[in-house]
Amino acid sequence: MSNPPGLRDSKKAATRQAISDVATRLFIERGFENVSIDEIARAAGVARKTVFNYFPRKEDLVFDREEESRALVRQALAGRGNQSPVHAFQALMRALLEDRHPIFRINRRPLRFWRTVAASPALVAHAHRLRGTLADDLAAMLADAAGKPTTDPHARLAAAMLMDTLVVAYGEALRAFREKRQPAAAFASVLERGFTGVNAALAGTAYV
Amino acid sequence: MSNPPGLRDSKKAATRQAISDVATRLFIERGFENVSIDEIARAAGVARKTVFNYFPRKEDLVFDREEESRALVRQALAGRGNQSPVHAFQALMRALLEDRHPIFRINRRPLRFWRTVAASPALVAHAHRLRGTLADDLAAMLADAAGKPTTDPHARLAAAMLMDTLVVAYGEALRAFREKRQPAAAFASVLERGFTGVNAALAGTAYV
DNA sequence: AAAATTGTTACACTGAGTATAAGTTTTACG
DNA sequence: CGTAAAACTTATACTCAGTGTAACAATTTT
Structure with a gap:
């Protein structure tokens, strides 16, 4: 079932974490409504679509547990x-x-x-x-x-x-x-x- | 407080009701997600903005009590x-x-x-x-x-x-x-x- | 009948979310 | 190894909800 992590999976985890961290910081700094997905993507150095890849809705950047x-x-x-x-x-x-x-x-x-x-x-x-x-x-x-x-x-x-x-x-x-x-x-x-x-x-x- | 209705108010009430009725019918026919505000406005013979005037969010067309x-x-x-x-x-x-x-x-x-x-x-x-x-x-x-x-x-x-x-x-x-x-x-x-x-x-x- | 209110409309815009296809990187396999 | 398949990322373009603004039209007030 759970093979050794593998490069791909660890990269995925890192990307996801990076996006989440950036988003959290921006949300705390300026409030949820005043941060766009575009900004988050730019700040995380990733494509807009990639953000939606990991977090289908904007709210999922906040609640994901x-x-x-x-x-x-x-x-x-x-x-x-x-x-x-x-x-x-x-x-x-x-x-x-x-x-x-x-x-x-x-x-x-x-x-x-x-x-x-x-x-x-x-x-x-x-x-x-x-x-x-x-x-x-x-x-x-x-x-x-x-x-x-x-x-x-x-x-x-x-x-x-x-x-x-x-x-x-x-x-x-x-x-x-x-x-x-x-x-x-x-x-x-x-x-x-x-x-x-x-x-x-x-x-x-x-x-x- | 509550003066006699007046033409303006009754027109407002009628417009609101017309929009609500049209929306309800369309939602029942085709489902909430498959009906756009544009369509509702067109079907009700009213400007898009007027719909938002009475119902700030699309969901308010369904829940308004x-x-x-x-x-x-x-x-x-x-x-x-x-x-x-x-x-x-x-x-x-x-x-x-x-x-x-x-x-x-x-x-x-x-x-x-x-x-x-x-x-x-x-x-x-x-x-x-x-x-x-x-x-x-x-x-x-x-x-x-x-x-x-x-x-x-x-x-x-x-x-x-x-x-x-x-x-x-x-x-x-x-x-x-x-x-x-x-x-x-x-x-x-x-x-x-x-x-x-x-x-x-x-x-x-x-x-x- | 003119002026002031108030509702309607047209136009232009932002931002979330989706679709698609092309480009990259990782993995699997011969 | 090296190549092909699989999986992730990206660019591009689109739909739709919702907002802002100013012009316009209808009603109400005086």
Whole structure:
């Protein structure tokens, strides 16, 4: 499957990284809307088309780590043993928090990142869109794990509420960090409230 | 405040309606992505710029009733007496369902509408975006009603979960309608589950 | 009936995103 | 090795959404 990297692949990785780095810098300096793909291509010493090659939409230059989280969840649900799908998901989140997993990294970088996002209507819109598609995916995974049809409303409800919990908890953790309070405690507090809600909502179904 | 309509205003309303009707028809016939603003303008006998005058973004030709629902909620929260904000919201939703309010209309029209939406990635994305901004607005309204800062995480959690409940319940009602089951019952069933979850999540806060 | 408002239009422009074919570099294979 | 196939990059040209501006036309006000 995964052969030794090879010159081509490492060049590709380098090009992709170069474009991403240049774009990130420009976006932070001047804001997402005020940087054109042309500029990014020029600054990265690459053709306009090459940028689109790696990042089909401009927003992908900012958000390009969806797949990572999806894989994490899929994996956790696959290896959940006889635990219920929702509890497996909740256990995963608690573990990620406990292990300080990079996906929940709470420091100055994501703070700056989300500040850049908040400053751009297009990026805020894209973030909402991502939340939506991730919730849809999670719903399908939960339904699948419970052996229900992928459109089961209980799965959709559970997935959406779990996503909300994560988003709100993470946002609150960042706020706590900014205000020099305890981020992990803030995160956990919202997390447990949300989980309590989900468990109550789904009581009596195959998901909890 | 509201003077008699006047020729200008009625012409405006007519133009807007004409554009909207033409666009709706074309979108249903050929799909959102396969109809350009130019075509809509031509078919409506109006300048391209006039279309953008009434509908700043192409997606607004499809979704243009956000404000309506926002007003409904704002109104309910304003006149809630000594009821908690979340319960006032829940009571409103139960009442809208009970009264067969047009906003929760369940028949062939919204079914076709959402089929058109589902067929277009851009429209699905926009629907997610709308869900997000409506949840943000609701959070601000709830926080405001409870006398908390607009960024209160509990308000955000409640608002997001309430939005999810509505979206999933409505989707399930449409599905029930399509499958000739009882839409209202399906709606109510998801609604009450969601509300139970929200109430459990927010227990002990100022919101329930 | 003239003047002031306000909506419509024509024109020109920017920038995202797509299509295609030609040019380069890497890899695979004899 | 050296050549051919595969894969990435590039140039070019295009479509379409969305914005800015100023001229124009219709309505409303006085």
